[in-house]
Each structure stands twice: as structure tokens, then as C-alpha cells.
Amino acid sequence: MATSEMTAVFAPHGKHLIAGEWVGTEQTFRSEPASGPAHDFSVGTPDLVDRACEAAEAAFWSYGYTTREERAAFLEAIADEIEARGAAITEIGTQETGLPAARLEGERGRTTGQLRLFAFHIREGEYLDRRHDKALPDRKPLPRPDIRMMQRPVGPVAVFGASNFPLAFSTAGGDTAAALAAGCPVVVKGHSAHPGTGEIVAEAVQAARERLGLHPGVFSLVQGGNRKVGEALVTHPRIKAVGFTGSLGGGRALFDLCAARPEPIPFFGELGSVNPMFLLPEAVAARGDAIAEGWAGSLTMGAGQFCTNPGIAVVRADQAQGFAEATKAALAKVGTQVMLTDGIAKAYRDGTARIAGGTGVRELLTTTCDQRQASPQLFIVQGSDWVGNHALAEEVFGPLGLVVTVADEDEMIAVAKSFEGQLTATLHMDAGDAALARRLLPVLERKAGRVLANGFPTGVEVSDAMVHGGPYPASTNFGATSVGTMSIRRFLRPVSYQNIPEGVLPDDLN
Incomplete structure (x- = not known):
């Protein structure tokens, strides 16, 4: 288990987490907190993105084939490690964003709660949508083969941190939790509005990964950087899906890049809504x-x-x-x-x-x-x-x-x-x-x-039945949600197994 909640003042080191190593760059940017001290952070580069994405691909060959129990344990370990850093997260989060401590503490509970909910959900296995059409060898005029189907992870996922939710929709927020639950390594592009908060949460993910002995490429964080860094991430050939919460203009630009790739990939963007x-x-x-x-x-x-x-x-x-x-x-x-x-x-x-x-x-x-x-x-x-x-x-x-x-x-x-x-x-x-x-x-x-x-929509329950998405421009994929257990489905794809012997089938189908 994680240690008890840390109370020491958190001093950011300002580095990126790339495949298990904290990496600095010569160029830095300074945070712009609402209160408290500013800190210097290394600026992300396309080269760092490339290293993180290649490491994520290497990690997929082990992490993508872990058991549901192993991935659930990872999600729970991340939640434990975030809670162990609770006081420090609240301190720097309030400084960077101007949000009150009670809001940050509530959002931290939402973040750890959804990690644990996703762990429970994948243990149950229903998200796999397993189906089995048994063989009918005597069917006329043609026999039917044995066909099984279930959902499989798509590969490395890119996640963009959101400005307005430094915890629940950022480094280890809903998109990251859903991708990890599905079996997909994650490369996070941290938001420059709260880089210190992103760094300490990345430390929590790193501690959980080390504790469980997972491949170091399963999670990376790239901080800051200009538009070219985001473009390098969504166009990298190792990335197979993108999760984004942000502005209509920025999201649409990234969406178009995903569609224009030699291998187009899904872009799950939440872009804008007036919620009438x-x-x-x-x-x-x-x-x-x-x-x-x-x-x-x-x-x-x-x-x-x-x-x-x-x-x-x-x-x-x-x-x-x-x-x-x-x-x-x-x-x-x-x-x-x-x-x-x-x-x-x-x-x-x-x-x-x-x-x-x-x-x-x-x-x-x-x-x-x-x-x-x-x-x-x-x-x-x-x-x-x-x-x-x-x-x-x-x-x-x-x-x-x-x-x-x-x-x-x-x-x-x-x-x-x-x-x-x-x-x-x-x-x-x-x-x-x-x-x-x-x-x-x-x-x-x-x-x-x-x-x-007879209510107000500003409370979004993290649950099985929640849909947080909608037709464009609310989101770029009306069939998906970025909140709730159904959000895991964004990073899965169905695979049919025809006449595959039981001893060869994935364990989840046996």
C-alpha cells in the first residue's frame, strides 16, 4: 500500500517523464500561478514525443496482454499513490489554478474514485462484450464455423490534459484511466496551466508502475511545448487513438490532423457546449x-x-x-x-x-x-x-x-x-x-x-449509465462518452476468432 498522505511542501523539478525516466530540456517555460511561487518547467519537443510513443509501443506488447486483475491492480495503485500525495496536490493545484482547496479535494476524490470504479468494472469483464456463435457442422447448405468475439485494446493512446480539470480530466484523469483499463499505454500532453499538478500526479503513476513492475513505457508525460508538440503526438504512427478536452478551435485542428494521417485514427474530442x-x-x-x-x-x-x-x-x-x-x-x-x-x-x-x-x-x-x-x-x-x-x-x-x-x-x-x-x-x-x-x-x-x-447539468456522475458526449461540436464522436465506464470502449476494438483452438484463444475467451 502507499504511504500515508505526504505533508511536505512539493517543489517541482520541472522535468518530463519519458519511459520511466525524468528528462529535462534546455528550454524552459515558467508557470503562471494565480497565487504562490512560479516554477520553471522543461519545454516539450517532438523528439521527446517520439521517444515516449516508441516506448508506449514497446510496452503494449506486454501491457496490452496483461490480465484484467493486473490492470485493475495498477489502477488501484495509482489511486493509492495520488491519495498519498493529497496535501501536496491541493497546495500546488490551488496555487496554479486559483480553484479553492475544497474543489481540488473533491476533484481528487472524483479522480481516485473513477480509477477504482474502472478497476471494479474490468474485473467484472462485461466491457469485453464477449459473444460466441457455436459451430453448426451439419447446417445446410453450408456449415457454420465456431466464431467468438470480444473487445481488444487498440494500442498506445495520446491524452491531452484539460485546463479546467487539473485532476479529473488531465494526467491521470478519465481518458488516461479508461485507456489503461482497456490495456493501452498512454502518452499525456500536460496542460501548461497546471504543470506542477501534472508532474506530481505523474510521480504517483510512476510510483504505482514501479511497485507493480510494469513496462516503463506504459505511461509518459510531456510538458509544455508549442503547437508542433501536440501535432507530433497525434500524427505519430504509434498512436492509435486520442483523448482531448478543450477548445473547439484547438480540438478541431487536432481532429483534422488525425483524419489526414496516412493511417487515420479516432479522435475523441470534447469541444464545446452551451447546455440549454x-x-x-x-x-x-x-x-x-x-x-x-x-x-x-x-x-x-x-x-x-x-x-x-x-x-x-x-x-x-x-x-x-x-x-x-x-x-x-x-x-x-x-x-x-x-x-x-x-x-x-x-x-x-x-x-x-x-x-x-x-x-x-x-x-x-x-x-x-x-x-x-x-x-x-x-x-x-x-x-x-x-x-x-x-x-x-x-x-x-x-x-x-x-x-x-x-x-x-x-x-x-x-x-x-x-x-x-x-x-x-x-x-x-x-x-x-x-x-x-x-x-x-x-x-x-x-x-x-x-x-x-429538474436539475442542473454541472454535476456529471461517474457511473455505468453516464454519457458525457454528444453530436458535434459537443464532441467529435457522438457514439462515445468521456465519463463513466462506457468511456473504456473508446480504446477497444472488436476482434472475431474463427475456429481458433481453445488452447490458443486469449484467456478472457476461455
């Missing part, structure tokens, strides 16, 4: 103020820096004024919050200006945001001005809300149909709204990966 809420009349009449209060809380949680941030509320025009005023009052109580990076803060200011300049848009609550600070913003627009104005439907990463008013049920349906792909869509409804909800549900399930009622 549809407020049905009976629910607004009965509890509109409570819905407004809940929306304000969800909208400003973590300075609005969640991919499931519900940025749009669609409401009937005759109910919109009261709902908007209640939302404004709730948002006015929220102070400024520190954003993850200066770049994200600037993008929030630019996005606010874009929304404010839209045709027919009226300001309800606006404030000035300085440097890395963010304050809530609230706007309102008629549905007739909303439909067809693509700029109003683009994600603003931060605590900005837009109320879209509609004249009647038909216009609400038309607005729903105008949305692009989303991670989530929400119905706020009472019993008397059931008929309208039934009209909306076929539209929303076509638009989103998760449809919820």
Missing part, C-alpha cells in the same frame, strides 16, 4: 424564482469554467421578465472569481462582447472584469433574433447567461431544433408540462448526449 435549459410554463409559474436561484448557482460554479455550464435558458416571453429579474438578483450576490488562466479570462471578456453586440440582445447584468477576474453577466434576446444568429449559440467559457424568449410552444420547439450538438439539455417541468416535454424530448435527445429534468 428549457423552462416549461407550469414549472416557471410554480417555482420560477427557485429555478432562477439554482441557475445562478450552476452558472457561476467554479467561475462558470465547466463544460456543462448551462449558458442558455429558453422561456416563454410572458414569463421571461420575472424569471430574468430573479436570476439577476441571484447573480448580483456573486462576487468576482479568479479564472484558471489569463487567456481564459480574456476569452471570457471577448465572448461577453460578442454576445452583447448581437442583434436584439439586451444587457440585464454586466460588470467590468479585470485581468484574471470574472463576474457574472446576464443578457436577454428574443427567439426570433436568436434563430439563425450562430454567434449567440457559441460557448462563452465563464459565468455568462443568456435568456432566450419565445412566444409559444411552437417557437420553443423551433429554438430547440436550431441548436447544434450539446453535451446536455435540460427540461424544467411540472406534471402539467408533460405534453410539451414529450414534444421536446425527441428534439433534445437528438441534440444532446444527456437529457435531464
